[in-house]
Amino acid sequence: xxxxxxxxxxxxxxxxxxxxxxxxxxxxxxxxxxxxxxxxxxxxxxxxxxxxxxxxxxxxxxxxxxxxxxxxxxxxxxxxxxxxxxxxxxxxxxxxxxxxxxxxxxxxxxxxxxxxxxxxxxxxxxxxxxxxxxxxxxxxxxxxxxxxxxxxxxxxxxxxxxxxxxxxxxxxxxxxxxxxxxxxxxxxxxxxxxxxxxxxxxxxxxxxxxxxxxxxxxxxxxxxxxxxxxxxxxxxxxxxxxxxxxxxxxxxxxxxxxxxxxxxxxxxxxxxxxxxxxxxxxxxxxxxxxxxxxxxxxxxxxxxxxxxxxxxxxxxxxxxxxxxxxxxxxxxxxxxxxxxxxxx
Numbered sequence: 001x002x003x004x005x006x007x008x009x010x011x012x013x014x015x016x017x018x019x020x021x022x023x024x025x026x027x028x029x030x031x032x033x034x035x036x037x038x039x040x041x042x043x044x045x046x047x048x049x050x051x052x053x054x055x056x057x058x059x060x061x062x063x064x065x066x067x068x069x070x071x072x073x074x075x076x077x078x079x080x081x082x083x084x085x086x087x088x089x090x091x092x093x094x095x096x097x098x099x100x101x102x103x104x105x106x107x108x109x110x111x112x113x114x115x116x117x118x119x120x121x122x123x124x125x126x127x128x129x130x131x132x133x134x135x136x137x138x139x140x141x142x143x144x145x146x147x148x149x150x151x152x153x154x155x156x157x158x159x160x161x162x163x164x165x166x167x168x169x170x171x172x173x174x175x176x177x178x179x180x181x182x183x184x185x186x187x188x189x190x191x192x193x194x195x196x197x198x199x200x201x202x203x204x205x206x207x208x209x210x211x212x213x214x215x216x217x218x219x220x221x222x223x224x225x226x227x228x229x230x231x232x233x234x235x236x237x238x239x240x241x242x243x244x245x246x247x248x249x250x251x252x253x254x255x256x257x258x259x260x261x262x263x264x265x266x267x268x269x270x271x272x273x274x275x276x277x278x279x280x281x282x283x284x285x286x287x288x289x290x291x292x293x294x295x296x297x298x299x300x301x302x303x304x305x306x307x308x309x310x311x312x313x314x315x316x317x318x319x320x321x322x323x324x325x326x327x328x329x330x331x332x333x334x335x336x337x338x339x340x341x342x343x344x
Contacts, residue, residue, distance in 0.1 A: 016054065
């Protein structure tokens with residue numbers, strides 16, 4: 001398992017004297033700062049999201065962003081008179097990623113200090129250093145995958161889904177059935193390994209153990225007869241979620257051990273974790289082996305603990321923080337009617 005180093009997933013920008021020179025409410029003829037659009041586009045292409053925390057008049061600021069043709073690069077912009085710290089926190093909650101993976105860019109020392117005081121792990125950057133942002137180690141992902149390049153668009157599609165879901169009147173399953181979801185499970189190929197490593201590094205909430213694996217480690221598992229390395233993807237009528245899941249199974253003669261099961265937080269409410277687990281239960285039963293699973297509880301992966309419990313996994317043993325579950329395979333749920341499972 002490889003060590004972790006801080007990588008930024010979202011950069012939150014101030015507007016006045018940061019994205020543009022001048023204060024918009026004092027002079028509407030503000031001009032974009034040198035290199036700012038170039039930097040925003042570089043981050044976007046690397047799969048780093050961009051958002052806004054600005055004390056400004058919302059409609060006026062959005063109009064200016066549209067005038068500059070850069071409004072599309074920002075997701076969940078927070079333009080109000082609220083504190084910058086509360087806005088950054090709200091963006092993290094809406095995107096559903098850890099606030100410790102955020103950076104905040106502002107020209108005012110007071111605003112940076114206020115964010116830093118409230119959120120110790122947010123990387124605060126002075127606006128005078130904008131041109132240096134692309135070269136910061138925290139801003140350079142190990143790989144740039146197909147999902148990286150499309151990450152903003154994938155999130156924007158998800159925002160559209162959420163708005164439709166909020167307006168939908170009826171049970172949750174009925175809404176899910178309108179999405180025409182297709183969940184894919186396949187053995188990982190060499191082409192999947194960069195994304196698989198990225199998922200182990202980025203996913204913390206829906207991760208059973210918190211293990212992170214390098215490209216080379218994953219490639220070893222992929223080629224070993226003692227392991228199964230599976231990759232999962234999800235699509236619906238609004239577009240693709242991309243490759244959103246990784247499962248690593250150690251296959252012994254009489255038992256399979258789920259060493260790692262993780263899902264992107266973006267699919268938390270789609271029920272695909274249960275679909276994957278039920279598939280693994282069916283396969284283990286076909287092979288006549290016991291199905292066990294490892295879990296290391298953290299303050300962020302409680303949902304994975306509950307997922308195993310609801311799937312009838314029982315705690316078999318505990319070794320320090322490590323819990324070993326076992327499922328007797330007596331109860332295997334049917335596939336929900338709102339999703340199509342495709343095996344490749």
